[in-house]
Amino acid sequence: MKIKAKNxxxxxxxxxxxxxxxxxxxxxxDDILGKTGATVGINNASFEVEExxxxxxxxxxxxxxxTLLRCINRLVEPTSGSVEVDGTDVMDLNKEELREFRKEKxxxxxxxxxxxxxxxxxxxxxxxxEIEGVDKETRKEKAMTALKQVGLEGYEDQMPDQLSGxxxxxxxxxxxxxxxxxxxxxxxxxxALDPLIKKDMQDKLLELYEHIDKTIVxxxxxxxxxxxxxxxxxxxxxxxxxxxxxxxxxxxxxENDYVAEFVQDVNRSRVLTAEDIMDxxxxxxxxxxxxxxxxxxxxRNELGSIFVLGENREYRGIVTIEDVVESINKDKxxxxxxxxEVPLAEPDESVNDLFSKIADIDTPLPVLDKNxxxxxxxxxxxxxxxxxxxxx
Amino acid sequence: MVIIINxxxxxxxxxxxxxxxxxxxVNFLINNFSGPLNNFSSFIEFIVNGIESILAFPHPLVLIxxxxxxxxxxxxxxxxxxxxxGLSLVLNLGMWEPLVITxxxxxxxxxxxxxxxIPIGIIKAHNxxxxxxxxxxxxxxxxxxxxxxxxxxxxxxxxxxVSGVIATVVFAIAPPIRLTYLGIKQVDEELEEAGHAFGAxxxxxxxxxxxxxxxxxxxxxxxxxxxxxxxxxxxxxMIGAGGLGKPVLRSLNVVDIGLGFEAGLGVVxxxxxxxRMFGRDS
Ligand SMILES: Nc1ncnc2c1ncn2[C@@H]1O[C@H](COP(=O)(O)OP(=O)(O)OP(=O)(O)O)[C@@H](O)[C@H]1O
Ligand SMILES: [Mg+2]
Numbered sequence: 138m139k140i141k142a143k144n145x146x147x148x149x150x151x152x153x154x155x156x157x158x159x160x161x162x163x164x165x166x167d168d169i170l171g172k173t174g175a176t177v178g179i180n181n182a183s184f185e186v187e188e189x190x191x192x193x194x195x196x197x198x199x200x201x202x203x204t205l206l207r208c209i210n211r212l213v214e215p216t217s218g219s220v221e222v223d224g225t226d227v228m229d230l231n232k233e234e235l236r237e238f239r240k241e242k243x244x245x246x247x248x249x250x251x252x253x254x255x256x257x258x259x260x261x262x263x264x265x266x267e268i269e270g271v272d273k274e275t276r277k278e279k280a281m282t283a284l285k286q287v288g289l290e291g292y293e294d295q296m297p298d299q300l301s302g303x304x305x306x307x308x309x310x311x312x313x314x315x316x317x318x319x320x321x322x323x324x325x326x327x328x329a330l331d332p333l334i335k336k337d338m339q340d341k342l343l344e345l346y347e348h349i350d351k352t353i354v355x356x357x358x359x360x361x362x363x364x365x366x367x368x369x370x371x372x373x374x375x376x377x378x379x380x381x382x383x384x385x386x387x388x389x390x391x392e393n394d395y396v397a398e399f400v401q402d403v404n405r406s407r408v409l410t411a412e413d414i415m416d417x418x419x420x421x422x423x424x425x426x427x428x429x430x431x432x433x434x435x436x437r438n439e440l441g442s443i444f445v446l447g448e449n450r451e452y453r454g455i456v457t458i459e460d461v462v463e464s465i466n467k468d469k470x471x472x473x474x475x476x477x478e479v480p481l482a483e484p485d486e487s488v489n490d491l492f493s494k495i496a497d498i499d500t501p502l503p504v505l506d507k508n509x510x511x512x513x514x515x516x517x518x519x520x521x522x523x524x525x526x527x528x529x
Numbered sequence: 530m531v532i533i534i535n536x537x538x539x540x541x542x543x544x545x546x547x548x549x550x551x552x553x554x555v556n557f558l559i560n561n562f563s564g565p566l567n568n569f570s571s572f573i574e575f576i577v578n579g580i581e582s583i584l585a586f587p588h589p590l591v592l593i594x595x596x597x598x599x600x601x602x603x604x605x606x607x608x609x610x611x612x613x614x615g616l617s618l619v620l621n622l623g624m625w626e627p628l629v630i631t632x633x634x635x636x637x638x639x640x641x642x643x644x645x646x647i648p649i650g651i652i653k654a655h656n657x658x659x660x661x662x663x664x665x666x667x668x669x670x671x672x673x674x675x676x677x678x679x680x681x682x683x684x685x686x687x688x689x690x691v692s693g694v695i696a697t698v699v700f701a702i703a704p705p706i707r708l709t710y711l712g713i714k715q716v717d718e719e720l721e722e723a724g725h726a727f728g729a730x731x732x733x734x735x736x737x738x739x740x741x742x743x744x745x746x747x748x749x750x751x752x753x754x755x756x757x758x759x760x761x762x763x764x765x766x767m768i769g770a771g772g773l774g775k776p777v778l779r780s781l782n783v784v785d786i787g788l789g790f791e792a793g794l795g796v797v798x799x800x801x802x803x804x805r806m807f808g809r810d811s
Contacts, residue, residue, distance in 0.1 A: 212725055240728035251723040255741045265727040
């Protein structure tokens with residue numbers, strides 16, 4: 138057993154024992170706040186994480202996920218209870234031992250990335266090693282390896298604010314990977330990211346997980362994410378762990394109303410929308426691009442058709458490779474004559490509706506936001522695949 | 530009843546001998562700590578003189594060139610031209626020697642203020658008690674007119690540059706303390722948490738997270754410290770400090786408008802040079 142937490146309590150701003158007694162008597166978090174002014178962070182939480190698994194902690198905002206995660210490395214001091222990591226009782230460590238233990242055991246990734254804005258990407262990735270006192274050469278080597286793992290080669294000299302959100306979180310991940318600990322603690326690492334990038338990062342994490350030998354404790358408030366990543370899932374409510382189980386158990390065997398509601402809620406919203414299944418547009422044409430550029434871009438990306446964007450990346454239409462070739466043969470230069478209209482989709486349109494739209498066209502379907510900007514592309518085969526899997 | 534009221538009235542109308550107390554305290558300090566005070570005084574004198582002789586050693590034109598090159602490196606070509614022209618003007622007006630003296634006192638004052646102020650700011654940011662204690666003291670130091678502490682400074686350190694430096698430090702030390710404190714307080718808590726999560730100790734958190742994060746604010750504190758020091762140049766001259774303040778003061782006494790303007794311009798020029806070189810990037 139990698140991590141073993143038993144009867145953890147965390148009371149904020151209280152007299153501790155008094156509130157714990159009230160909790161044991163069955164008083165609720167809200168009532169305790171009303172009566173004593175203290176906030177219940179964790180209420181009698183026990184769980185075990187096995188070596189090499191991804192353990193997901195899920196729950197609504199304020200349910201105590203972050204607090205529970207931080208009890209594992211004692212960034213939050215539990216009010217009572219015990220935490221064991223690799224057989225060591227974390228509560229027994231003094232300050233100095235605790236610091237050493239953190240260096241040895243934990244890498245951590247934060248919701249808002251927590252990158253140092255005055256450090257380059259490489260220096261950020263080196264941070265943990267620097268704290269450990271690793272020499273410069275080794276530090277750089279290990280940090281570069283970590284950056285390569287997350288796909289950030291070539292960005293090492295950039296500053297964090299020059300990167301997109303997804304890339305910033307890759308730096309955060311690289312910083313945690315570079316210290317080469319057995320345990321990764323991840324506090325809603327992807328919650329602040331756009332849906333598409335979020336999907337990307339989840340895939341990246343799973344891919345990494347295949348190659349590294351780590352135990353991951355992952356926090357999310359998103360059941361889809363939990364199901365995608367987690368070997369086992371713990372669901373929290375008001376500081377309590379209300380159920381722990383694998384996918385099957387959580388989805389089919391809700392232990393109480395709260396979990397049932399959670400799961401049902403998510404299932405209802407799980408009616409997939411355009412946003413869920415769209416892909417990033419691989420290549421697009423701009424207003425000023427000519428026919429030859431069009432041909433080149435399509436050939437390079439192996440596309441049969443390509444979207445055209447106008448000023449401010451506003452969507453204009455689509456051109457097909459046949460039309461482009463024909464126009465070039467007729468010695469024309471301009472794209473305008475061959476731009477075609479196709480049906481459009483909105484991000485929150487359901488997959489069922491999309492199906493009827495896409496059934497009788499040969500081109501992909503553009504997903505546009507309210508401002509007419511291209512958000513993504515829907516390819517016919519994907520819709521069909523998704524519909525098929527829904528039926529199962 | 531009447532007796533009580535009477536004694537209250539008496540209490541209210543009897544003047545509290547606050548002035549006497551302060552005077553006694555100062556006298557007590559002078560009588561009992563003259564040894565350490567003298568040592569301290571000669572130490573400061575030593576620094577001021579040291580810096581002054583370094584600045585006075587090369588030919589003025591060489592020094593101007595050095596300043597111009599430094600300005601070039603720090604802030605670019607325009608700044609270099611401005612520095613060269615400004616300092617040449619001071620040289621041309623015959624104010625070079627007082628300028629060097631003023632510069633030496635300012636550098637000394639600023640160094641002392643930063644050397645004391647930044648650590649106090651750091652401690653203040655980490656310690657509630659120190660924070661509470663320093664708050665009223667800083668308010669007091671920032672609002673009390675500098676003339677009030679010229680006299681004790683004089684009594685402790687006599688007429689001359691040392692008194693000037695001490696008065697200047699008292700006047701200019703608040704911004705480095707306050708802005709170091711503020712800069713550290715403003716560092717994102719998540720960043721400090723990241724530091725702890727990776728096992729950083731107190732010093733590592735301070736040096737790798739808090740100070741770099743507070744740097745812009747600390748730089749602002751340094752800049753304000755320099756500016757406040759410069760604004761003390763004339764006042765410091767009243768207690769015998771040499772430099773550009775002296776001719777300004779003299780011109781006041783003899784109503785010499787021209788001299789006053791020339792020396793005043795010298796102060797303005799160093800103020801602008803130092804402000805641009807150690808200040809906000811424009
Ligand atoms: N430092 C603190 N002082 C007082 N109360 C706190 C503190 N940290 C957390 N809490 C309270 O403890 C409870 C659990 O908070 P926690 O941050 O663990 O929730 P969470 O599940 O991570 O929520 P979110 O999804 O919003 O991050 C909340 O009621 C919160 O208000
Ligand atoms: Mg949280």
